[in-house]
Amino acid sequence: MTYIIGEIGQNHNGSVDLAKVIIDLVSREIKDEVFGNTLKGMDAIKLTRRDLKQELSNSQMKKPYDTPNSFGKTYGEHREFLELSDEDHFEIYTYAKERGLDFVDTLCAIGCLSILNLFTPDRLKVASRDLTNLPLLDAMAETKIPIILSTGMTGKRELDEALNIITKHHSDISILHCVSQYPTAPHNVNFNTIRYLQKHYKDYVIGYSDHTIGIAAPVAAVAIGAQIIEKHITIDRRMKGTDQAGSLGPDGVKRMVRDIRLTDIGMGVEDIFTVADTNSAKVKLERSIATKRDMKAGEVLTIDDIHLLSPGDGFKWQDKEQVLGKPLVSDLPKNEIIYSSNLN
Secondary structure, X not given: OOEEEEEEEOOOOOOHHHHHHHHHHHHOOEEOOOOOOEEOOOOEEEEEEOOHHHOOOHHHHHOEOOOOOOOOOEHHHHHHHHOOOHHHHHHHHHHHHXXXXXXXXXXXXXXXXXXXXXXXXXXXXXXXXXXXXXXXXXXXXXXXXXXXXXXXXXXXXXXXXXXXXXXXXXXXXXXXXXXXXXXXXXXXXXXHHHHHHHHHOOOOEEEEEEOOOOOHHHHHHHHHOOOEEEEEEOOOOOOOOOOOOOOEOHHHHHHHHHHHHHHHHHHOOOOOOXXXXXXXXXXXXXXXEEEXXXXXXXXXXXXXXXXXXXXXXXXXXXXXHHOOOOEEOOXXXXXXXXXXXXXX
């Protein structure tokens, strides 16, 4: 089954309580009203932990940030407003675990590893922008916690360098195809990168981190074979915040998770066969050998005496040799199916 991560990111708007409301949203089971299936909700939620002193230059911290989505007069104030403490992350982690969800944390600086003094996330995430931050990767890999990499800003060389660093410590690594364009234009999605990763990085779990509008891309990625899907989520897309409008709200979360779970169910096996649930349609709609004219008992059937009609519970055309040359045991009207009981 596809592992689905709901990325809260900064959509909590600096509020632990809001993060908990989002967790309640994504942990719910989903009912498939057509076939009565009860479908699992998301598997995990993800937060982002920053250490601004290790991320932003002084000039960037002081840069005026006057936008409708700003939570401060400068970019530094904006980022500080949105940042949750280690203790906040632990509280949200505990809440997520109580509701059966895994907890993934994106760590954006070595200083952020301080959260490990309080708890151990199920997975650590490396953001696309940090795939070239080799000192950070080395520090994260030393923890031996499974790592997820996003490739939104890098190519093969950068990915291979990151893997070389991490695999010195462990190999429990997942690679997510990603495009760091917000939102991602359809012509930039390039689903075939998933196939490329599957072919050239067979030792790792391959998935897709999506920044497109809507739910079609994640579902298509699953059909291609992505084993992990990551998608931004929120409680209300109209809320203030940079990522809100490009995230999935409650209805979008429900529809995406439903369609991914149903796609999982629908993948099946690599074979061609008739499933038992088609038998009634097969009998009703397929064609069987039937009389082409009124026929009397004792008449011998020839090719000119037969054609095909529904239902499909009689002889098929490829079985016509079992019919031709056989006499009828009783009269049979025109346009009636010929069954074995009609033949001598």
